[in-house]
Amino acid sequence: MTVMAFDRARLEILRNALDAALEDLRLIRSDDVHAAEAMRCVRSASRTLDDICIPRVHDILTSTAMTWYKRAGAACDNVTEAALVTARERRWEMVDDPLSGLGPPSRACRTFDDVLHQMRSGALTPMSAPIDANGRALAHYTSLTFEPADTPFVLGQIDLRSNIDKLVDFFSDALPIGMRKHHTLTVYYLTGARVVSNVHTLTAYDRDEGPETDWDRGTAATVSGYMVVEDDSSVAEIVLPIGPEGSDPTAGRRLFSQESSGYSGVFYPDEPPVFEPVNREPSFGNPDVWTFTTSAAPMVDGWGTWGL
């Protein structure tokens, strides 16, 4: 069991502020069609306060199970441990953290290796895969677009290239014909990211406009969890060396270059997402957005494949 510490006076101020904020949110109302998305957000915020934050603060303030500091050794990492030392110095109260026995630990408690290990063992449950059209013309398929609210937190990254690829990359610096490959696996933690599930029809589509999308059937949810992405890119190039013999071998004029890149990934949410209808059209231009499908055929530029 992990320990948590708190300043009772400040936590009581927080409890009162949570109540006041909930009251404010409940007073916000609008039937205007243009305000539908905003009202969904307000209702979601009310639920966050009413169902999650307020009960947790209340439970801590009314908890009678006080804990001695020596149990703080069970804290999940050095940062928490150090914070608990400070808390003891401030004479804060301590209790067993109600969240430590429930649900997933916070991102500070799950390392890159933990995520990989729990992925393989099945301890982490992935989000449901997008629907596959299985190559049938006019059949429906879905895409999942993840829009992080903030810069994603990188838990870690590993280089998946073979030793031969690394060797070829090394010699490509000095040779006129080169081949560079990048193959990495990165684990991100997303907090409060928006995931949009769009329904598409498998048809030939205009490259600029993207695949045919049924905007009325789009749904969205807010999620937190681990995004595991495998990036694969390669560049083949022929370079004409310039300058006198013995000069920098990496300097040269590029005669030919061909690039290819793609990615695949899976998202492991902390809690099962609750999708609600959405009307807003998603943007494909955000560089921090991942869009996944399971069908290879409808793939557009910038989309990845669901699965690793």
Place this chain on the structure above:
Amino acid sequence: MSTTVQIQQLRNSARLLRSLSRSIGTSRALSLHALAGPDTWIGPTAQSCYEQLLAMRRQLTTNQLSLADTAGRLDRRADELEQLPPVLKMVS
């Protein structure tokens, strides 16, 4: 629907959206995160709550700005309709 009615509806809608945007912007929900940091509590529950409040704040702020943008768009549309010549107003 006559153009005058349409203009009035657009203006009303823009006014309501601005009012809604102001309500969200002045809601005390936007300042909760400042009270929920490590000066108040420490631990997984505290961290989880703090992150939820931050995410909630981001979403509310995004929607607040989006409402103001939409209100501006509706007002511009009303302005365009007002500037139409009377004959075109009847057609539109």
